[in-house]
Amino acid sequence: MAHFTKATSLHDWLNQRMGIDTVRRVMATEYWIPKNINFLWAMGMVLAITFAMLLVSGIFLLMYYQPNVDLAFDSVNYTIMQEVGFGWLWRHIHGVAASVVFLIIYIHMFTGIYYGSYKQGREMIWISGMLLFVAFSAEAFSGYMLPWGQMSYWAGMVITNLFSGGSLHADGLVEWIRGDYVPAQAFLNRFFMLHVLLIPLAILGLIGLHFGALRIPHVNNQDGEEIDFEAEAAKYKAGDKKGSKVIAFVNDFMSKDMMVVGIYLIFFFYLVFYHYDFAMDPVNFDPANGLKTPAHIYPEWYFLWSYEILRPFSTDVGLIAFAFAQVIFVLLPFLDRSPNTIPASRRGLFKYWFWAMLIDMIILTAMGKVPPSGIFSTIGLYAALTFIGLWIALPFITKMEKKA
Amino acid sequence: MKNSSRRGFMGKAFGAVAGVGAVASLYAMKRSWDPLPSVKAAGFTTLDMSAYKENELVTEKWRGKPIFVLKQTADMVAKAKKNPKDMDRLIKIGDAHFMVCVGLCTHLGCIPGYRPETEDFLCACHGGMYDFTAEVTKAPPPRGLDIPPFKIDGNKLVLGEEGPEYKKMLEAGTTLKV
Numbered sequence: 001m002a003h004f005t006k007a008t009s010l011h012d013w014l015n016q017r018m019g020i021d022t023v024r025r026v027m028a029t030e031y032w033i034p035k036n037i038n039f040l041w042a043m044g045m046v047l048a049i050t051f052a053m054l055l056v057s058g059i060f061l062l063m064y065y066q067p068n069v070d071l072a073f074d075s076v077n078y079t080i081m082q083e084v085g086f087g088w089l090w091r092h093i094h095g096v097a098a099s100v101v102f103l104i105i106y107i108h109m110f111t112g113i114y115y116g117s118y119k120q121g122r123e124m125i126w127i128s129g130m131l132l133f134v135a136f137s138a139e140a141f142s143g144y145m146l147p148w149g150q151m152s153y154w155a156g157m158v159i160t161n162l163f164s165g166g167s168l169h170a171d172g173l174v175e176w177i178r179g180d181y182v183p184a185q186a187f188l189n190r191f192f193m194l195h196v197l198l199i200p201l202a203i204l205g206l207i208g209l210h211f212g213a214l215r216i217p218h219v220n221n222q223d224g225e226e227i228d229f230e231a232e233a234a235k236y237k238a239g240d241k242k243g244s245k246v247i248a249f250v251n252d253f254m255s256k257d258m259m260v261v262g263i264y265l266i267f268f269f270y271l272v273f274y275h276y277d278f279a280m281d282p283v284n285f286d287p288a289n290g291l292k293t294p295a296h297i298y299p300e301w302y303f304l305w306s307y308e309i310l311r312p313f314s315t316d317v318g319l320i321a322f323a324f325a326q327v328i329f330v331l332l333p334f335l336d337r338s339p340n341t342i343p344a345s346r347r348g349l350f351k352y353w354f355w356a357m358l359i360d361m362i363i364l365t366a367m368g369k370v371p372p373s374g375i376f377s378t379i380g381l382y383a384a385l386t387f388i389g390l391w392i393a394l395p396f397i398t399k400m401e402k403k404a
Numbered sequence: 405m406k407n408s409s410r411r412g413f414m415g416k417a418f419g420a421v422a423g424v425g426a427v428a429s430l431y432a433m434k435r436s437w438d439p440l441p442s443v444k445a446a447g448f449t450t451l452d453m454s455a456y457k458e459n460e461l462v463t464e465k466w467r468g469k470p471i472f473v474l475k476q477t478a479d480m481v482a483k484a485k486k487n488p489k490d491m492d493r494l495i496k497i498g499d500a501h502f503m504v505c506v507g508l509c510t511h512l513g514c515i516p517g518y519r520p521e522t523e524d525f526l527c528a529c530h531g532g533m534y535d536f537t538a539e540v541t542k543a544p545p546p547r548g549l550d551i552p553p554f555k556i557d558g559n560k561l562v563l564g565e566e567g568p569e570y571k572k573m574l575e576a577g578t579t580l581k582v
Contacts, residue, residue, distance in 0.1 A: 154514065157514075158513055161513040175439055178439075179437060179439050179440070180443050180468065181443075181447075181467040182469055186440065186443065290470070291515070293517075293528065296528055297529045314544050315511055315512075315544055315546045316546070371531075372531045
């Protein structure tokens with residue numbers, strides 16, 4: 001049996017039993033972050049804080065929400081919004097955070113793409129990150145069902161119909177997913193379960209995986225420089241903090257991180273208090289009605305780009321294009337054939353690829369919002385083809401890239 | 405040999421028990437997600453076909469889905485006769501012709517709107533169009549609106565039961581099974 005001595009303090013008592021000093025060292029004070037980074041490296045912490053706010057606001061919403069097709073709409077729009085003290089606050093935090101979290105995810109993703117933070121040992125960080133993106137998308141969709149308004153119902157109808165696989169006519173699969181011929185009680189109940197339990201559990205696990213994947217390759221830096229973390233850490237610990245290329249996660253990096261988080265939170269609560277309406281579709285303030293489609297169905301802004309890739313084509317081609325768009329980002333580390341881990345600006349053709357991809361996704365997002373007719377239809381079609389073309393071109397243009 | 409050792413045997417035996425258990429629980433989970441018997445049983449709707457007016461779209465409800473009923477005008481029937489694909493889709497009850505179909509776009513399930521002046525359907529979601537027999541005229545929908553299983557019973561139409569007229573439509577490929 002391990003040997004225990006009489007504790008001199010609560011800290012010592014815990015340390016003997018749990019090794020809290022070791023945990024603190026490994027997780028915080030001796031976890032090394034490069035100095036050569038900028039504010040974009042704070043997005044991970046911004047995401048963690050946003051997720052925490054979703055969790056806390058969700059807990060309070062959960063206490064009054066009723067997962068029942070007859071009660072759900074009023075439990076949100078009447079009970080939570082009007083009766084529960086500060087219920088509006090939790091709902092607006094939850095709605096705004098659900099939207100803003102995707103903005104930060106996209107910034108986080110494109111930061112990684114720009115600086116090449118998915119290559120040379122960092123592949124698992126990228127893959128676990130993309131799995132998180134999928135889990136967050138499922139979480140956002142299942143949560144969108146819960147107020148049981150017109151947009152909830154019809155988004156549920158359209159998205160579950162995707163599983164019929166176009167000409168495969170897997171209607172049995174669609175009915176199995178719904179538990180009914182159309183979205184109804186069984187559907188609402190199971191998506192409620194997914195939203196409050198199964199998907200959040202998966203997200204927590206994936207966050208652990210994402211952090212774990214970061215541990216050995218470490219965070220990338222602004223120049224993609226390969227840093228000898230052990231040597232630099234030794235310098236830091238020997239007192240040469242100025243000469244060392246790294247700083248400690250806590251307190252050095254965290255204090256800067258929290259500065260960015262602070263600025264973000266001011267922006268975030270400005271939205272929560274004064275502009276929450278951008279995250280609340282007016283159509284969803286009509287109760288669900290299975291016999292009336294809203295004039296114009298569109299997803300939340302963060303799904304518009306992939307929706308627009310589905311839309312200009314016939315059903316089967318659209319579904320294939322949509323499936324392609326959903327999975328292709330995961331393969332980025334393997335489609336980028338260049339050995340260089342440097343910012344896109346120093347990578348020849350990849351520089352143009354990066355900006356073309358970013359602009360194309362913004363165009364797809366804009367076209368997904370407008371009605372599918374006339375010139376918008378045409379622009380959407382070409383933007384969708386450009387998206388696919390860029391991914392097909394990626395292995396070739398990166399293969400041609402010279403070793404920097 | 406390691407594989408034939410007692411430890412190896414125990415490993416395989418445990419693997420077999422765990423495998424059977426895993427398959428069995430997956431089956432139970434799959435079944436728990438199936439539509440309930442009560443949901444499946446509530447699947448019949450009877451329509452009185454003498455109550456409809458020509459060129460006036462009425463939306464009925466069957467299995468939670470909207471059902472379009474459109475009594476055809478003489479003009480429509482004349483137009484449909486020129487296009488056998490259209491004519492096949494109509495249901496004849498007495499002397500009247502009816503278009504009866506599930507009012508969900510075959511693209512992704514939105515409800516198309518009927519425009520009596522142009523005698524056609526437009527789906528606002530992705531711009532699909534159908535004519536007055538709900539045959540598709542503009543993509544993305546891959547086919548005309550589906551016709552629900554029906555049985556003609558005098559002046560009445562029972563949705564959810566498969567009559568001989570419906571079976572003929574299925575065989576001819578006029579509609580898919582819904």
